[in-house]
Amino acid sequence: MLTHFFGILGAALSMSIAWPQVYRSCVRRRTSGLSATACKLGVAMPIGWVTYGLLIGDPFQIVTNVVAAGTGLAILAALLLTQPQLRTRRALLTSAAMAGGVLVAIAVISALAALPQVSGPAAAAMLGTVLATVSFVSAIPQPLALLRNRDQDLSGLSPLRWRLAAAACASWLAYGLGTGQPAVWASALVGLTSSLVVCAVLFARTPRRVREVSAATVCWRHDITVRSLAMAGI
Numbered sequence: 001m002l003t004h005f006f007g008i009l010g011a012a013l014s015m016s017i018a019w020p021q022v023y024r025s026c027v028r029r030r031t032s033g034l035s036a037t038a039c040k041l042g043v044a045m046p047i048g049w050v051t052y053g054l055l056i057g058d059p060f061q062i063v064t065n066v067v068a069a070g071t072g073l074a075i076l077a078a079l080l081l082t083q084p085q086l087r088t089r090r091a092l093l094t095s096a097a098m099a100g101g102v103l104v105a106i107a108v109i110s111a112l113a114a115l116p117q118v119s120g121p122a123a124a125a126m127l128g129t130v131l132a133t134v135s136f137v138s139a140i141p142q143p144l145a146l147l148r149n150r151d152q153d154l155s156g157l158s159p160l161r162w163r164l165a166a167a168a169c170a171s172w173l174a175y176g177l178g179t180g181q182p183a184v185w186a187s188a189l190v191g192l193t194s195s196l197v198v199c200a201v202l203f204a205r206t207p208r209r210v211r212e213v214s215a216a217t218v219c220w221r222h223d224i225t226v227r228s229l230a231m232a233g234i
Helices: 002-019 019-027 036-056 058-082 089-113 120-138 142-149 159-179 183-204 208-231
Strands: none
Touching: 002 019, 002 058, 002 159, 019 058, 019 159, 036 058, 036 089, 036 120, 036 142, 089 120, 120 183, 142 183, 159 183
């Protein structure tokens, strides 16, 4: 029962992760700080997990990653539209190499799964190994881009998106351990580490004055809420 709860929680959080970034990138058109490689993997990896879910019949993986692939595609489109330098042939090939490799692996393993001598779970195990391995590498571009350039404009990154990502990865970690799916818990562990690094960088580089203003705003709202409830007799 607890494992089922973590699966539902992980799915709900994963489907919520990208929306703050979608709003910032697609509506406000702010994409500074985003890694093109990470954004392309943000489309390819969910496609891989959808395929994995289909092979083992896991509805949590299927539904969650269909949504994740859609939001990832929206963020990638916003990035390419707002940063023309990323649309050059050289830039596209460089940043798409890893995502292209993932898509090729998905296509090959899906073709193998169609063979009568290869079962769905066996193909899923192969695909899960590939995805978990890529997760180790795909977790690097975004934190590395932030750590390498300490003067980089981070206004295009949504802190809430990365906090949700950390919570989602923690839930998938528990779900993967509970269901005995090494590919799930291993990739979730890597994603959790990456998300925590990004959260730490964003917090450290947020001007102290901004943090104090945010804290004051929260306290003010809390005080108003408490007084309103007291007046209502609650």
